[in-house]
Amino acid sequence: MTPRDAADASRWSDLDRPPLNAAALRRGLVREGGLWTAVDVVPRTGSTNSDLVALAAAGKADEGSVLLAEEQTAGRGRLDRQWSAPPRSGLFFSVLLRPARIPVGRWGWLPLLTGVAVATGLSRAAGVDTALKWPNDLLVTVGGEERKAGGILAERAGEDGVVVGVGINVTLRAGELPVPQAGSLVLADAVSTDRDTLLRSVLRTLEDWYTRWRAADGDPAVSGLQEAYAAGCATLGRTVRAELPGDRALTGEATAIDADGRLVITTNTGTREPVGAGDIVHLRPA
Known part of the structure; x- marks a missing residue:
């Protein structure tokens, strides 16, 4: 056994972290007429998002393809931040969507839609109250403190596709957290x-x-998505600082999610300013 093989074997020896069962996942998710068309699990990769974007570009992935990795070595969040975790300690996956006939201007709702789905799905299956920090962070409560346990990243895949990546810390222990603000x-x-x-x-x-969103032609109000996101968004009602492109900052109360999925911040002068991109810092508890 080479040193690399020995290292790999030790990394896969944690019995508290069994591998994903790809065959069982396919049986449970891939069905005639359903969205999910393929479920593939790889032991290790740089980024499932990058891999699935490449497969889509090469014509080797259909809508509904799901790619999971037991370990990501170059996982990415927003602003190219790195996302890393021990093997089999989380869910690291990407899905390919092709929202044909939906106006491109409404595609920005896809990461928010995914956030609603992830929070709802985890609440049902894990019994954990998962909140959403605009635009794409998943928050849990650990010891009475709000912690980031996951994130979502959407990328275009050609002219008609979007790859949405999700990372969720599942079994990370306190000593394995990458930063003190993280959770699992x-x-x-x-x-x-x-x-x-x-x-x-x-x-x-x-x-x-x-x-539901596609049936409503991507309309976030008609589909109920806008209301659902607002209901689960921990950012609303908080005093926040938005760190915007161009070294600009905006402070005020997060008061709404508008029809374009932007966060509306009301300043102390009463001005309502929609923010479509930027880092949001929660300045006081909910």
Whole structure:
């Protein structure tokens, strides 16, 4: 056995973190007439998003393709931030969507839609109250503190596709957290950390919301998505600082999510300013 093989073997020896069962996931998720058309699991990759974008570009992935990795070595969040975790400690996956006939201007709702689906799916399967920090962070409560346990990243895949990537910390222990502000489902006292069960719940909920959104031609109000996102968004009602492109900052109360999925911030002068991109810092507890 080479040193590399020995290192790999030690990394895969954690019995508290069993591997995903790809065959069972396919049986449970891929069905005639359903959204999910393929479910593939790889032991390790740089980024499932990058891989699925490349497969889509090469014509080797259909809508509904799901790619999961037991370990990501170059996982990315917004603003190219790195996302790393021990092997089999989380759910790291990407899905390919092709929202044909939906106006492109409404595609920006896809990461928010995914956030609603992930939060709902985890609540059902893990018994964890998961909130959403605009635009794409998943928050859990650990020891009375709000912690980030996951994130969502959407990328265009050609002219007609979007790849949405999701990373969720499932069994990360306190000593494995990358930063003090991070959290995981196990630290939030999840009733289940079975990743197969969690993934099925999340993807079934995502299919339901995506189908509803498409049936409404991507209209966030008609589909109920705008209301659902606002109901689960921990950012609303908070005093926040928005760190915007061009080294600009805006402070005020987060008061609404508008029809374009933007966060509306009301300043102390009463001005309502929609923010479509930027880092949001929560300045006081909910």
